[in-house]
Amino acid sequence: MLVVTTENVPGYRVTAIKGQCFGVVVRSRGLAGNLAAGLRSIFGGEIKEYTSLLEEARRHAVDRMVANAQAMGANAIVMMRFDSSEIGQTMSEIVAYGTAATIVPVE
Numbered sequence: 001m002l003v004v005t006t007e008n009v010p011g012y013r014v015t016a017i018k019g020q021c022f023g024v025v026v027r028s029r030g031l032a033g034n035l036a037a038g039l040r041s042i043f044g045g046e047i048k049e050y051t052s053l054l055e056e057a058r059r060h061a062v063d064r065m066v067a068n069a070q071a072m073g074a075n076a077i078v079m080m081r082f083d084s085s086e087i088g089q090t091m092s093e094i095v096a097y098g099t100a101a102t103i104v105p106v107e
């Protein structure tokens with residue numbers, strides 16, 4: 001599955017638009033991770049516990065989006081984007097979304 005943030009794919013032609021596709025993940029850090037992150041925030045700098053949480057959540061959201069596009073019969077996702085928000089003070093929502101499409105090489 002080719003996933004791009006652009007509208008067009010060089011060397012390919014879009015033959016069909018299957019519709020919007022998305023993957024949603026809601027994650028929360030465990031108590032130990034929240035405590036470690038809280039202590040780290042006192043001194044400033046990167047909070048690695050949350051960075052790794054969000055990186056993993058983005059990968060999981062992309063995997064779900066790809067599965068959604070495959071179920072629609074697509075072989076590519078164009079105009080892919082991420083969105084994120086917080087739910088309460090302990091959970092993060094990550095959404096990967098784009099347009100499921102069928103593409104073929106240009107001859």
